[in-house]
Each structure stands twice: as C-alpha cells, then as structure tokens.
Amino acid sequence: MKNLIKIVAVTGLIATTSLQSCKPKDTGNAVSGDAGIKTYVAPGKYDEIYNFVSGGFSGQMSVYGLPSGRLLRVIPVFSVDPEKGWGYSEETKPMLNTSHGMVPWDDLHHVQLSKTNGEYDGKWVFGNANNTPRIARIDLTTFRTQEIIEIPNSGGNHSSPFITENTEYVVAGTRFSVPMDDANGDVAIDTYKENFKGTLSFISVGKEDGKMDIAFQIKCPGVNFDLSRAGKGVSNGWFFFSCYNTEQANTLLEVNASQRDKDFIMAVNWKKAEEYLKAGKGKKQAVRYAHNTYNEKTHSATSEIKTEVIVLDSKELKDICYFIPCPKSPHGCDVSPTGEYIVASGKLAAVIPVFSYDKIIKAIAAKSFDGEFDGIPVIKYESALYGEVKKPGLGPLHTEFDADGNAYTSMFVSSEVVKWNIKELKVIDRQPTFYSIGHLCVVGGDTKKPTGKYLIAYNKITKDRYLPTGPELSQSAQLFDISGEKMKLLLDFPTIGEPHYAQAVLADVIKNKSLKMFKIEENMHPYVAKGEKETKVVREGKKVHVYMTAIRSHLTPDNIEGIKMGDEVYFHVTNLEQDWDVPHGFAIKGADNAELLIMPGETQTLKWIPTKVGISPMYCTDFCSALHQEMTGYVRVSPAGSNVPIKFGTGVTTPEVAATK
Amino acid sequence: MKTRTVLASIMIAAIFSSCGGGETKKTESQTTQEPAQSMVADPATYDPKRGEGKYTAESLALTTKLDEAQATTGENVSNVKCTSCHKMSAEKLVGPGWKGVTERRTGEWIMNFITNPDPMLDKDPEAQAMLEICLVRMPNQSLSDEDARAILEYMRKNDGLK
Numbered sequence: 001m002k003n004l005i006k007i008v009a010v011t012g013l014i015a016t017t018s019l020q021s022c023k024p025k026d027t028g029n030a031v032s033g034d035a036g037i038k039t040y041v042a043p044g045k046y047d048e049i050y051n052f053v054s055g056g057f058s059g060q061m062s063v064y065g066l067p068s069g070r071l072l073r074v075i076p077v078f079s080v081d082p083e084k085g086w087g088y089s090e091e092t093k094p095m096l097n098t099s100h101g102m103v104p105w106d107d108l109h110h111v112q113l114s115k116t117n118g119e120y121d122g123k124w125v126f127g128n129a130n131n132t133p134r135i136a137r138i139d140l141t142t143f144r145t146q147e148i149i150e151i152p153n154s155g156g157n158h159s160s161p162f163i164t165e166n167t168e169y170v171v172a173g174t175r176f177s178v179p180m181d182d183a184n185g186d187v188a189i190d191t192y193k194e195n196f197k198g199t200l201s202f203i204s205v206g207k208e209d210g211k212m213d214i215a216f217q218i219k220c221p222g223v224n225f226d227l228s229r230a231g232k233g234v235s236n237g238w239f240f241f242s243c244y245n246t247e248q249a250n251t252l253l254e255v256n257a258s259q260r261d262k263d264f265i266m267a268v269n270w271k272k273a274e275e276y277l278k279a280g281k282g283k284k285q286a287v288r289y290a291h292n293t294y295n296e297k298t299h300s301a302t303s304e305i306k307t308e309v310i311v312l313d314s315k316e317l318k319d320i321c322y323f324i325p326c327p328k329s330p331h332g333c334d335v336s337p338t339g340e341y342i343v344a345s346g347k348l349a350a351v352i353p354v355f356s357y358d359k360i361i362k363a364i365a366a367k368s369f370d371g372e373f374d375g376i377p378v379i380k381y382e383s384a385l386y387g388e389v390k391k392p393g394l395g396p397l398h399t400e401f402d403a404d405g406n407a408y409t410s411m412f413v414s415s416e417v418v419k420w421n422i423k424e425l426k427v428i429d430r431q432p433t434f435y436s437i438g439h440l441c442v443v444g445g446d447t448k449k450p451t452g453k454y455l456i457a458y459n460k461i462t463k464d465r466y467l468p469t470g471p472e473l474s475q476s477a478q479l480f481d482i483s484g485e486k487m488k489l490l491l492d493f494p495t496i497g498e499p500h501y502a503q504a505v506l507a508d509v510i511k512n513k514s515l516k517m518f519k520i521e522e523n524m525h526p527y528v529a530k531g532e533k534e535t536k537v538v539r540e541g542k543k544v545h546v547y548m549t550a551i552r553s554h555l556t557p558d559n560i561e562g563i564k565m566g567d568e569v570y571f572h573v574t575n576l577e578q579d580w581d582v583p584h585g586f587a588i589k590g591a592d593n594a595e596l597l598i599m600p601g602e603t604q605t606l607k608w609i610p611t612k613v614g615i616s617p618m619y620c621t622d623f624c625s626a627l628h629q630e631m632t633g634y635v636r637v638s639p640a641g642s643n644v645p646i647k648f649g650t651g652v653t654t655p656e657v658a659a660t661k
Numbered sequence: 662m663k664t665r666t667v668l669a670s671i672m673i674a675a676i677f678s679s680c681g682g683g684e685t686k687k688t689e690s691q692t693t694q695e696p697a698q699s700m701v702a703d704p705a706t707y708d709p710k711r712g713e714g715k716y717t718a719e720s721l722a723l724t725t726k727l728d729e730a731q732a733t734t735g736e737n738v739s740n741v742k743c744t745s746c747h748k749m750s751a752e753k754l755v756g757p758g759w760k761g762v763t764e765r766r767t768g769e770w771i772m773n774f775i776t777n778p779d780p781m782l783d784k785d786p787e788a789q790a791m792l793e794i795c796l797v798r799m800p801n802q803s804l805s806d807e808d809a810r811a812i813l814e815y816m817r818k819n820d821g822l823k
Contacts, residue, residue: 517803520742530740530741531740531741531742531744531745532740532744532745533744549745551745551746551755551800552746552755552797552798552800553755553797554745554755556745576741576742577800578742578801578802578803578804579800579801579802579803582800625796625797625798626796626797627755627796
C-alpha cells in the first residue's frame, strides 16, 4: 500500500514536470490558447499575405508570408549579395554605381508598395537608401531590383520613399541638411544656419514601366527631414514631412536638437509646386547622380551619370511650404485613410497631436500664422490641430490605421502598441511588445482602404525572446490579431538585418503575376548562347569570352584550354532550362568575387582573373538533378606567353579549335 | 498487426520527445519505412500508347509526307532547347538518342511527353523506365504547340521520312 502511494506520487511528479516543460516561460500570460492555430499554415499551403520588410543595415528587403511568419525571400537591393551574384556579376555591378563610384552597402529603412487610387496595385515596391541617398524600385513579377536612382543635394535619404496615391511621385527628403552640391561645401561646420540646406525631391514614376526621373527638388531651410507621407483622398496634392532639429544644431544633437518645445510638420503643396515648375519658376542646377536600370531582356544593367536637376526655392515661391508646430522632435507623420487627419508622433512628447487637413487649409486661407521660420510661414498650432491623444504612452513613433476608424501607434520607450480611436482621440487598448517597438504595420495600413486583420510590430531589441546566439541576436517581429477590440499577440518571428518600416498586402494582389522563368527566345544578352551549338571561346587580346550553357546536368564547354596568366576570362553562362525553379549556379576555384546564380533562360557573367598556372575546376553550385555532382569542368591555365592554343568542348575527345578574333 | 505496434511506439516516442523529456526511438521509424512505391497509372484508364496530355492521334492527324519547312523550324528549336541532352543518333547522352524514336513511340505520345513531361514521368510506364536509366527528369522546356509539332517533324525527318 505504502509502495503504491509512492508510485502514484512519483507518477504525479513526472506528470507535473513534463507539463511544465511543455509550457512556454515568457509568453504564457500574453498569448491565448488558439494562437498556434491562427498562425498555422499547413505544409504545401500558401500564406494569405505578403509582408515586405525593410532590412535596415543589411541593405536588403525581405519578404515574409503571414500569418505564418515564414521567410519567403531576401531581395538584394543596396548591398552586394554573393549568394545571388548581386553586385558581383558583370550584369549587376552597374546597379550599385553612384556618383561616388561603386557603393556595396546601404541602409534600407522604408518600403512602399505602388498604389493606384490609394490602394496597393501589386506592380512595384520601393525602398530607400539612407546612407548614400538613393531610391530603388523592385519589380513584383520578378521580385528583383530593377532600378536605382541616386538623389543629389541630399545628405541622408530618410523621409523616403513615400508615394502619392497614384504613384505619380516617390519622395526623398534629406535627413541631414548639407550645402547644396553646386556650392562650395568646404565650409566650417558651425556655419550650418548659413550654408546648410534641406531638399525634398519629387521623383516621377512612369505609369506603365515604372521608370523614375527626378522631376523637381524643393530647396528648404536646413533642418532634419525625418519621415513623410502623401496626402490622400481630401488631402491628395499635399505631402507632409516631420522635421526635427529646428534648433539647426550641428553638434551633440541628442541635447542641442531637443531644446525647443516644438519642432515642425511641414505641409508641402506638390500640386502647386508642379504649377511653378510648368511656369518655368524652377532653376537648373548642376549636379552629378547615377541612374541605374536593369533590363530583363538583355539581362544586364546600365548606369548613367546625370548632371542636372530643377530646383524650386521654397523661400522665393510662396505657398508651396508651410510649417506646423509639433511637440518635441516629431518622428512619424502618418495620414489617416480618408486623408483628413495627420498624426504626428513627437518622440519626446507626452501627447500625440492630430492635425486636421481641413483646418490647415482654412488656417492658410486666413493667414493664421505665427510668424515665419527661415522664410516659411508657421501656422498657429491651435489653428491646425484637431486634437491631442492624452497620455498615450511614452515615446510615440509611428501610426498605422484599420478600416474601422482606429489608429495604432508604436511606443518605443514604454514598449507597447496603443490602439486609439481617431475621431474620439481615446485610447482603446494597449499591448506590450518584446521589446522596444520601432515601426509597425497593419495590412494595407497606409492605404485608403486598410485590410486590417493583422498588425506586425518590428522590435529593436530581442534579448531573451529566442535561443541565445552569442552577443548578437536576430531582430524580432511580432504578429498581432487586430480583428477584435483587443489586440492579441499570436507569434514572434525573427527578421534579417534591422526591420524598419514594412508593408503587408493580400497575396492575391501579387501572386498570380509572378514570373516563372525568362523565355530563352527573348534573351537579348550580347553574349547569350541559345543552345550548345552557339557555345564558343573567343580570345580578344587579353580578354577571353566563354559562351557557356548550363542544363541538367552539364556545362558546355566543360573543358577549356589555352587560358594564360594575365588573361581576363569572362564566363557568360546561359541557363537553357525553361521550367520554374531550375536555376543553375556557376563557380570557379580562386575567383575573387562570388558565384553566379542563373535563372532559366537568363545569361549572367562571372569575371575571373587566373592567379595560378594549373588546372582550375568549375562546377554548378545549385543542386539541380541526380547528376548535379557531375555538373563540373576544368580550365587549364598556362603561363603567360605559352603557345597552348584555345580549345574547348564537352563530351568530345578532341576539343574543337576556337575562333580567334 | 506488426505495423500497428510499430506505429504506436513511434507515437509514444513522438509524445515523449515533443516535451523534451523522454527517450527518443528514432531508429525504429527509419527501419520500418516502406519501399518507395511508384505511382504507375491504372492500365484500365491509362492509354500507354497515347500518354497523358492534350494530343490524340486524331488531333495530330499525321500524314506520311514530311513538311520540310516545319522540320527545319524543329531543328532550330531543338538546337536551343533539346540537343544539349539528346543526340540525333541512337546514342544516349543525358536522355535517349532520337534515332528511331518515331518508330518506338506514337506521335501523340511524343507530343504529350515533350509538352507535359512531369505528369507523364509520374505515371507513364515507358517514361518511368527511361527515367530509371537516365536518372535526370526530362525538363519541361515550355514548348509552344507549334514548336512541339515542329520538333516532332524534325524527329520524323531524322527517322527517314521524306
């Protein structure tokens, strides 16, 4: 009997410990029981939403499926990516060219899906380069970067790449004011107030092809332009920028740029600016900036250096720009779905001011101004204000919207998301984030018709949320269900780089447009080999061009002789496959760059400068078939001045003698 | 009966391991796997002479006379999309040589296979027999109807049709 009790007790103990070991430690109180079911996407099933997430200091853009949080793709944009040959292949190198030369890295902060009538149209997604100011356009049939344009007269492209409701313009406002590019920039830094200017660039976007072009720039007082949003609906035709450092400090901004009680939101009438431009009020200015485009027919990029922009001066041309006072160092500057409300979030403020577009227009008409700042009229705070959200939390940063008249604001300092009603300015719910949320995103949350359903928090600090991986942890996103009155945490998922802004769109808008492969018949690459009969090795002095093909599972030619020290060898590899998801890779021993990853029907080029006499193996790097391990070849490198003739072939005992130009 | 016991023990192992507590018995599940089953088509409903796809003998309506121009088109298309793996002789390269293919297979089988390879590799007995020899799945080269028909004409020419 005694024994029996003991056994029962022991069993009970085991049961208790095993139960405990199954229970997550941290989130027990924050997550409801059905969270797993709500984020479960069965094997082989698709997610319902694409989430385009900025990669921050990785320079790239990532694509996640929601609600599973599965990483679907990392799109190389501003940073080289040896895995995909981005910035290493001869075809993609020009994409990273700038007026400073080749720049292999940047910091991508914000993403914007193209819009028609204020809703996502699924054509393109834009990203900004914060460090060396640029904007990229990614095509959503290929999920590849198709165009990058550099922004002159800019010190750091942060309030970007926000777009107008029909993608007429994508905008780039400089975070760091600097002397204009045509001025003598060799000035004392403490002459900021005198010599430093801020510019806002309006880049037009081709309706059909998406081609970007700097339509005009607006020269503004030297302050820091932080974030921006286009007006929509009633406020279409206007753009709103948050400005900090209106102290115009040039050192220790942490203290010196936080002195004033209020900084500004700048309202910009871009329709008016267009009129001035048409009336010839702009001034041509000499600049240098790179404009890079990728052609999917030649499978190659070209980089062009452009030398002129048209600048409109906000001081001389009245009624383009107006300042609106805004409590302490505003960061986010977000426009409600109707376009009537502009929500500004002062990082250091205790309230969230909500401005009314209607009141702003009336205040301008009535000249309800509080003087000027550096030549720009300042609208009276009360004349523009709809109301304030009192005690929302600490450190408000960004706001997105749902379809039911609610706003969601991220609170960095108090580490929470706060849901509040726009009309009533009342807080409805608050949920903690783990930890220190930066940006947030509601599905369709910046459109005229938000989808709602989910909110994603992008956090700055991960700490103990995942298994430790040394001092550096991946950053973290958190998915919330916002279909009810209370927000419910569903899922944590890790992200690449540092996620800043992100956008989410229903998969149906994009998924059926996705390209499966490039048609080999349409390949216009100058070094394409359309079939093995067109493969060859051609010497042009020290340059050797190898026209190579790849198909499961051999390279042609796979034996090459006659390469000499001092040669520059270009492997132009054409993938002859015509089926979905059959890329071939290409690598050769000792290459000082990267691999190629060649999509079906595409041609890509790896430049190789041999460094040693001898035999260099090459092979396909992407497992392609049961005979992938056989997809290999050899290149013979002879000393400079050797008389070994060029020979090449595949599957022949006596290679053909090459054509020599 | 035996499989049921094994299944039960795997389930138990799974339950234990999911809590990170108990011992796992991974090896059992590995040894009890059934041999891979091919999904050969049901001979009652599948016509191995025609294969699977949109082409039939009637829809093709092959004549006994060669269309020279079409065969030339077929040769050009083949050079881009086919001859990396197929020789015109009977010799196997990656895939089987084309010599005699129009005698071994019907026109409709060839047309269906080159335009619809994946479903046929999954069920056609002849296609599966070739896969066991070649070990590389015949890729879908996204041929248009016209190009596929031209390739067939080129094969017929290669087999001596005039």
